[in-house]
Amino acid sequence: xxxxxxxxxVGQAALQYVEPGSIVGVGTGSTVNKxxxxxxxxxxxxxxxxxxxxxxxxxxxxxxxxVFDATEVDELAVYIDGADEIDxxxxxxxxxxxxxxxxxxxxAQSRKFVCIADESKLVQTLGSFPLPVEVIPMAARRIARQxxxxxxxxxxxxxxxxxxxxxxxxxxxxxxxxxxxxKITDPLGFESQVNQWPGVVTVGVFAFQKAHVCLxxxxxxxRTLVF
Ligand code: 5RP
Numbered sequence: 001x002x003x004x005x006x007x008x009x010v011g012q013a014a015l016q017y018v019e020p021g022s023i024v025g026v027g028t029g030s031t032v033n034k035x036x037x038x039x040x041x042x043x044x045x046x047x048x049x050x051x052x053x054x055x056x057x058x059x060x061x062x063x064x065x066x067v068f069d070a071t072e073v074d075e076l077a078v079y080i081d082g083a084d085e086i087d088x089x090x091x092x093x094x095x096x097x098x099x100x101x102x103x104x105x106x107x108a109q110s111r112k113f114v115c116i117a118d119e120s121k122l123v124q125t126l127g128s129f130p131l132p133v134e135v136i137p138m139a140a141r142r143i144a145r146q147x148x149x150x151x152x153x154x155x156x157x158x159x160x161x162x163x164x165x166x167x168x169x170x171x172x173x174x175x176x177x178x179x180x181x182x183k184i185t186d187p188l189g190f191e192s193q194v195n196q197w198p199g200v201v202t203v204g205v206f207a208f209q210k211a212h213v214c215l216x217x218x219x220x221x222x223r224t225l226v227f
Pocket of ligand 1: 028031082094095097098099100103
């Protein structure tokens with residue numbers, strides 16, 4: 001199976017976690033896009049969605065699903081989202097699609113985080129994928145130096161992906177640093193530490209908002225990991 005087919009498989013499998021009549025938390029990315037496509041088949045049986053990005057909001061609305069603002073809803077039963085890496089404890093790196101801040105907010109509002117991913121995302125230790133960190137622009141250079149002190153190399157994400165290009169601006173009007181060279185052996189401690197740095201909006205380690213379940217797409221089907 002291709003990676004795209006594996007994403008479609010887990011996107012479809014995630015429907016089992018959507019409670020009829022509920023408002024569902026929806027993440028961002030190519031795997032979530034497959035989930036949104038699958039959700040179209042039950043759009044008349046859900047009350048709507050809370051979305052983690054402008055891109056997902058547009059996709060949900062295009063298929064006729066009502067999107068609520070996060071402030072209109074107290075708690076969500078389930079949040080469904082992808083990951084750039086997930087380890088065997090359910091800790092993740094997220095933010096490859098630059099939506100990490102809203103993703104963490106909607107995840108925090110949800111009772112259960114269901115991660116959908118193809119098997120290439122499962123790792124022993126987080127850190128091979130460049131760690132996304134959303135930052136206030138005026139703090140970016142100092143934060144990059146703080147990562148250098150930890151052995152990391154931070155690069156400002158550009159719009160087109162080209163080095164030195166115009167910086168990408170997130171849905172929140174901020175910038176993204178992508179940090180390579182880290183081995184994150186203590187995700188909870190690391191997330192706590194980096195969250196204290198002035199100017200960090202969100203670090204892309206999801207340890208406090210880890211997954212409860214991961215639906216992992218493999219060529220022999222969907223494996224369900226429960227953390
Ligand atoms: C977006 C994310 C995505 O969930 C993550 O990047 C995985 O994306 P994809 O499903 O396209 O591989 O965190 O900010």
